Amino acid sequence: MRDRVCVDSVAFARDAGELRGTVTTADLPRLHDSLFDQSGEIAYSVTGKVDKDGVASLRLDVAADLLMTCQRCLGPVKVSLNSARNFVLVPPAAALGDPAEEPDDEDRIHADDQLDVVDLVEDEAILCLPMVAVHKTGECAPPLAASGENDSKSPFSSLAALKRQ
Numbered sequence: 001m002r003d004r005v006c007v008d009s010v011a012f013a014r015d016a017g018e019l020r021g022t023v024t025t026a027d028l029p030r031l032h033d034s035l036f037d038q039s040g041e042i043a044y045s046v047t048g049k050v051d052k053d054g055v056a057s058l059r060l061d062v063a064a065d066l067l068m069t070c071q072r073c074l075g076p077v078k079v080s081l082n083s084a085r086n087f088v089l090v091p092p093a094a095a096l097g098d099p100a101e102e103p104d105d106e107d108r109i110h111a112d113d114q115l116d117v118v119d120l121v122e123d124e125a126i127l128c129l130p131m132v133a134v135h136k137t138g139e140c141a142p143p144l145a146a147s148g149e150n151d152s153k154s155p156f157s158s159l160a161a162l163k164r165q
């Protein structure tokens with residue numbers, strides 16, 4: 001069970017708070033199905049502000065190099081995450097509005113005095129990771145002989161053929 005990193009979102013925005021940290025992907029279970037392994041780390045920073053109209057928001061930056069599974073060769077392929085998003089804080093009782101009308105890099109969330117920052121980081125990573133990852137052409141690991149169907153083309157069978165000559 002990971003440590004929760006919680007902030008009082010409105011107070012954090014009002015105080016122009018700044019928070020930096022890293023979280024290991026081993027602690028982000030909702031990412032596990034997308035990743036090759038759980039060795040990666042995500043660096044994040046959260047900064048709070050209140051604009052001139054009194055609208056409180058948090059800006060979240062995340063950066064990470066993660067390993068996903070290549071859908072062609074099943075080897076690890078590096079995927080870089082680098083994103084920034086603004087979360088406009090909406091009073092708990094108010095409606096969040098239609099997400100379709102928000103800009104791509106902005107979300108409305110309910111103000112929360114126990115806002116879980118790592119949860120936001122996990123959401124952002126899920127949003128930003130590609131659905132599928134593949135290596136660039138020519139960068140896939142050579143297929144292993146495990147499939148069995150390509151036996152005649154495996155390096156071992158050609159080696160065996162050489163030895164027979």
Ligand SMILES: [Zn+2]
Nearest residue numbers: 070073135140
């Ligand atoms: Zn590959």
